[in-house]
Amino acid sequence: MTLTLSALNAASLPDFVAALGAVFEHAPWVAEGAAGARPFATVEALFCAMRATVETADDARRLALLTGHPELAGRAARAGTIAPDSIAEQAAAGLDRLSENEVARFEALNAAYREKFGIPFIACVKRHGRAALLATFEARLASSPEIERQTAETEVMRIAAIRLNALVSGEGPLRTTGRISTHVLDTVRGRPAAGVALELFEIVSPTEAALVARAVTNADGRTDAPLIGGRPVPIAAYELRFGLGDHFRRLGLDLPEPPFxxxxxxxxxxADPEGHYxxxxxxxxxxxxTYRGS
Amino acid sequence: MTLTLSALNAASLPDFVAALGAVFEHAPWVAEGAAGARPFATVEALFCAMRATVETADDARRLALLTGHPELAGRAARAGTIAPDSIAEQAAAGLDRLSENEVARFEALNAAYREKFGIPFIACVKRHGRAALLATFEARLASSPEIERQTAETEVMRIAAIRLNALVSGEGPLRTTGRISTHVLDTVRGRPAAGVALELFEIVSPTEAALVARAVTNADGRTDAPLIGGRPVPIAAYELRFGLGDHFRRLGLDLPEPPFxxxxxxxxxxADPEGHYxxxxxxxxxxxxTYRGS
Amino acid sequence: MTLTLSALNAASLPDFVAALGAVFEHAPWVAEGAAGARPFATVEALFCAMRATVETADDARRLALLTGHPELAGRAARAGTIAPDSIAEQAAAGLDRLSENEVARFEALNAAYREKFGIPFIACVKRHGRAALLATFEARLASSPEIERQTAETEVMRIAAIRLNALVSGEGPLRTTGRISTHVLDTVRGRPAAGVALELFEIVSPTEAALVARAVTNADGRTDAPLIGGRPVPIAAYELRFGLGDHFRRLGLDLPEPPFxxxxxxxxxxADPEGHYxxxxxxxxxxxxTYRGS
Amino acid sequence: MTLTLSALNAASLPDFVAALGAVFEHAPWVAEGAAGARPFATVEALFCAMRATVETADDARRLALLTGHPELAGRAARAGTIAPDSIAEQAAAGLDRLSENEVARFEALNAAYREKFGIPFIACVKRHGRAALLATFEARLASSPEIERQTAETEVMRIAAIRLNALVSGEGPLRTTGRISTHVLDTVRGRPAAGVALELFEIVSPTEAALVARAVTNADGRTDAPLIGGRPVPIAAYELRFGLGDHFRRLGLDLPEPPFxxxxxxxxxxADPEGHYxxxxxxxxxxxxTYRGS
Structure with missing residues (x-):
């Protein structure tokens, strides 16, 4: 259930904070600080005010914003004792269905990271496939404390932007979504190829591909909806598989068996979760x- | 060790039959019958004489030529009690490394086929990948006795042609080989892409791919030798995998991570084992x- | 100035006929006959009623509808003594700017056609480039009287449909327009190519190309408007010319001189004036x- | 009529100089100076000895080598009073068939160049189309005397290399030839397109294209000989025109009229006359x- 921007503009301070207090994890003071800048013309303006509240806070509060975040796939997450938004986000990224080995790997990385930087590892999980999440975790472990503080805050902002977009409807929503789309052209006949079955997989590892979407092309050779849309496209390798042979068989073309x-x-x-692929x-x-089109 | 055509033309009848007696399984009478038509100007002419010997033989002999063939992946094959050429051919097709399930399936098919047609199932295994061999086996089981007699004899001829080509060198060799080749062009720079690592797999089943060849492109963007060549290309689905990302990374192009x-x-x-793919x-x-080129 | 369908539905009979009487050349009786079927929910329904009026008229009237049409590039057209719509249509097709030779050719064809079929040659000129118009003229001259009567009436309907669409706005307009559009993708960078200058020519003869449109691609690699749109695309050969070399030069790529x-x-x-190319x-x-896309 | 390298190695000094004296225009001393380095194992070695003779000559002789060259499309060339090789080379480049305007332009450029640099403008005309020759002429006129001395000598070497290759046969010929070739693939059928008529034009100016070659593709979709080969490919813009519509019509495909x-x-x-295009x-x-292939 989303709130309108105008309702938020008109709300009492407690209602405003109640509505947006969870956008920054365990930090309702961010919503409180932004409330004074009302009214907001756009969702983006609201978000900017919240970011400004964070950026002008004292160092202790900014650090607490980071330490308040749960670990990824950590014990608290698995025990369900973290914030509801975080539970849902980690589950969407598949972090609640890890193998024993993967859990062990996350735990080792979490411990090493906290040991080195004094804060939990924070990443906007909706923007990463599982393989990319582990890769970025390892890369960031090799970084410096200054850069990691900045990176962690950037990730906090990304998490907050997605949560805010989900909560509030209005002009100027934040750009937090990307898209994967396709189009099949049959150049034997010079027409869109309709009725072509296709599947989109996320390549999780060299031996594992997870089905993400399944569709059939419409009369214009496109799918009725994007294969991924309305959310960030997780950073990952993907594979589209098209049933091209069946398409040409249905048209009655004389094909060898097996077809070429x-x-x-x-x-x-x-690599760009907010991009259009x-x-x-x-x-x-x-x-x-094939090519990256637009 | 191959024999020259001229040596065969000059050989005594017993030597000629000793040399070519195994071209048709358990049927030295085919070589014997062809010997009288010497001298042969080409290997093809020699093969035609052998085929004519078969085609003018009486029905009992022609039938015996078929019944003399071993079953595919049958008990005799696994026990090593079949002709040496057949052992090698079945091994090259991987029929000596079947799973229990596959052995059972071949045995059931062999039994059903022999029951229905009164002859063993004969197929030129060098022309089939394992999946295609099973598919053709099942398709032929649904055929009629007249057509299967013809098909079996056609396969016997294909087996014989490959064996003869391997034994005899001379003008006009039989066309028993196909080819898979590739060529990598880099259209950012308008040049062949050198140093691209690539692998060719045979798709054995939806979940299994067997590595067939591995190569690196040379200065002309090609491989020094065909990926498959000098033999029939087994009927199968294949997958080429090119290390394209590494190529452009080496050139220093500014690519996202992961690259598109x-x-x-x-x-x-x-579908055509003697074709050039x-x-x-x-x-x-x-x-x-990509496209099927020439 | 277009009329609304609802205004026409409410108009008096004389006003209705005054508004639509010229849709069929010299035949206000068609509008008159259709008026009784009011009100029309869509422009298409209005057109159907007009067509029905023609198709249920007696033979003399139907023939008069054809003989009332002016000749293409004929003396009357050049003298400006034909209906205003016809003058504009023939001018748009360039028939008022013919060379002496072309005028002579049209006159000879007009005479031969009238001699053979007893009616003037009628073609919807907006649907033909000049070369295609001459080609279809010659082809139809070889046809039979029965087929030509039908073809001429089909062309009358096409002319009327375009006139009606131009006169009346409302739901369900007739499909009388096609489109030529383009899209330039730069696959060195994986992005739309912005700022590419392009020109569209109609190939009038082997040695003559007439400029039809000139545009520059926008940020999405497309043109802001179709190169031809809002009207039928004349049947013809076209040539698009893209300033691709300048695009890559502007990006600073290291190109030879002259570039490839x-x-x-x-x-x-x-071939299909109402299609999207x-x-x-x-x-x-x-x-x-390139390819025919959608 | 070519001489063999071994005959030249064995020739008397006068015969050697008689054979090769015209390789450098009006400068038999170059051949004479190189003769002492015999025997030559390759044509390239012979050429290197001739170049070394030039490069170690005193400045007066090196300058005389340049001033001895005729002007391009100059009065002497048109009067036929220059060296036979130069006559043939200029004719091959079409410099004997210039319009009045072009002659005037060359004369003005020749005069300006000689005025500025004190030497005639020298360019290896076989390596330039007519438009490129004028463009390079204008570009070089803006250069400095030092650079032009070097450029002129480079061009003298290119002219000499082509003349030497034409005179002498033997191992290690100089790389003085390039190639234009094509290949037509029909991806409806997955086969080479045989019987496709094609033409190669040199684009001489925005309104003029000169036919260079005409060919029909063979069974492999290629032309029996390169469209340009055995000589440098003149620097120029070219246009290949393929009769693709006729190819698909012959195959009986159902195409619109006009076809797409x-x-x-x-x-x-x-840009690279010795390259393979x-x-x-x-x-x-x-x-x-299409793409630049290899």
Whole structure:
């Protein structure tokens, strides 16, 4: 259930803080500090006021904002004793379904990180696939305390932006979503390829691919909805698999058995979770092309 | 060790039959029958004479030629009690390394086939990947006795042609080999992409891929030797995987992490074992194309 | 100035006929006949009623509808003594700017056609480039009287549909417009190519190309408006010319002089004036691709 | 008629100089100076000895080598009073067929160049199309005397290398030739496109294209010989035109009239006369791609 910006502009201070107090984890003072700058014309302006509250707070409060965050896949998370938003976010990233080995790895990394930097490792999990999350964890462990303080705060802002967007509707929403889309063109007939079944997988490891979406192209050769949309696209390698052979078989083309092209895999990486990844397939039974489109 | 055609033309009848008697399994009479048509100008002419000997033989002999063949992956094959050429051919196709389930499946098919048609199932295994061999086995089981007699004899001829080519060197060798080749073009720089690591896999099942070849592109963007060559290309689905991301990283291009294109898989089917499958990759860090070339 | 459908529904009969009497050339009886079927929910329904009026008229009237049409590029057209809509349509097709030779050719064809079929040659000129108009003229001259009567009436309907759409605004407009659009993708950088100058030419003859549109791509690599839109795309061969070399020069790429690709021409034919011809250019300094997109 | 390297190695000094004296214009002393270094194992070694003779000559002789060259399209050239090799070279570049305007332009440039640098403008005309020759002429006129001395000598070496290659056969010929080739792939059928008519034009000016070669693709989709080969490819813009529409019509495909693709033009620039420009066309009736191949 989202609140409108105008309702928030008109709300009492306690109601305002009650509504937005959880945007920054265990830190309702951020909402409180921003309330005075009302009214806000856009969601973005509201967010800027909250960020300014953080950035002008004293060092102890800023540090507490970081130490208040739960560890990723940590004991508290698994025990369900962390903030509800964090539970949902970690679950969406699959961090509640780790293998024993992965749990052990996260625990070791968490301990090493806290030992080195004195704060928990904070990352906006919605912006990372599981493999990318581990890779960034290891990379950041090698960083310096100054840079990590900044990086942690950047991640806190990203988490807050997504939470705020989910809570408040209004003009000028924050840019927290990306998209994966596709388009299948049949260049034997010079027309969109309708009825092509396709699947999108996240490549979790060299031997494991997790199904993310399944769709069939419509009359324009596109899918009715983006394959990922309305949320950040997790940083990861993906593979699209198109049932191209079936498409040309249905058209009655004379194909060898097995056909030269049957299931066509396209593997691509996403590095910008707020970007639009348009990955078309321009194909005949004997050739195809793909590119990052727009 | 191969024999020259001229040596065979000059050989005594017993020597000729000793040399070529195993080309048709358990049927030295085929070589004997062809000997009278010497001298042969080409290997192809020699093969035609052998085929004519079979085709003019009486029905009992022609049938015996079929019944003399060992079953695929059958008990005799596993016990090593079949002709040496057949042992090697079945081993090359991986039929000596089947799982329990696969052995059981072959045995059931062998039994059903022999029951229905009165002859063993004969297929030129060098022309089939393992999945294709099982698929063709099941398809042929649904065929009619007349067509299966013809198909079996066609397969016997294919087996014989490969054996003869391996034994005899001379003008006009039989066309028993195909090829898989590739070529990597870098269209950022308009040049062949040198130093690109690539692997060719045979897709054995939806979850299993067997490595067939590994190579690195040379200065012309090609591999020094075909990925498969000098033999039939087994009917199968294949996947080429190119280390494209590493190529562009080495050139110092500014790529995101993960890059849009890193490992590029191209999956294609081979239906014509004697064909040339040229599968080029024309690529940038953000696009690629492939097609069946020549 | 367009009329609304609701105003027409409410108009007196004389006003209705005054408004729509010129939709069918010299035949206000068509509007008159359709008026009784009011009110019309859509422009398409209004057009259907007009067509029905024609199709249920007696043969003499239907024939008069054809003979009432002016000749293409004929003496009356050049003298300006034909209906104003016809003058504008013929001028838009360039028929008022023909060379002496072309005028002579049209006159000879007009005479031969009238001699053979007893009616003037009627074609919806907005749907034809000049070369296509002459080609269809010659092809139809070889046709039979029965087929030409039908074809002429079909063309009358096409002319009327375009006139009606221009006159009346409302729900369900007739489909009388097509489109040419483009999209330039730079696959060196994986982004739309902004700022690319391009020109669209109609190929009038092997030695003559007439400039139709000139544009520069926007931030999304597209043009702000279709290159042709809001009207039928004349049947013709076209050539798009893209200033690709300048694009890559501006980006500072190290290109030879002359560059491998500088002005990139794409030549394509339009056979369906109401179709959408999307003709993208996917390019690097060393490669490009185009296809009929959607 | 070419001489063998071994014959030259064995020749008397007068015969050697008679054979090679014209390689450097009006400078038999270059051949004479190189003769002492015999025997030569390769043509390249012979050329290196001739170049060394030039480079170790005193300044007066080196300057005389330059002043001895005729002007391009100059009065002497048009009167036929220059060295036979120069006549043939200038004619091959079309400099004997210039318009009045072009002659005037060359004369003005020649005069300005000689005035500024004290030597005639020297360029290896076989390496330039007419437009490129004028462009380089103008660019070099803006250069400095030191650089122009060097550039002129480089051009003298290029002219000499081509003359030497034409005179002498033997191991290690000089690299003085480039190539334009093509390959047409039909990706509707996954095969080379045979029987496709194509033409190569040199773009001489925005309104003039000169036919260079005409060919039809063979069974492998290539032309039997390179479109340009055995000589430098003149620096210029070129246009290949492929009769793609006719190809698909012959195959009986159901195409609109006019077809989406009929004559396909590919325009490309050559900057490296000794390079290999492989320009393939990978096409369907609705799409095509080209790239600089290898």
């Amino acid at each position: 092209l049957d299931i066509v895999p396209i593997r691509f990486g996403v 348009h990955v078309p397939l321009v194909a005949t039974p004997w050739s195809y092309q | 294109l890193d490992i590029v898989p191209i999956r294609f089917g081979v 040229h599968v080029p990759l024309v690529a940038t860090p953000w696009s690629y194309q | 690709l500088d002005i990139v021409p794409i030549r394509f034919g339009v 999307h003709v993208p250019l996917v390019a690097t300094p060393w490669s490009y691709q | 693709l009929d004559i396909v033009p590919i325009r490309f620039g050559v 492989h320009v393939p066309l990978v096409a369907t009736p609705w799409s095509y791609q």
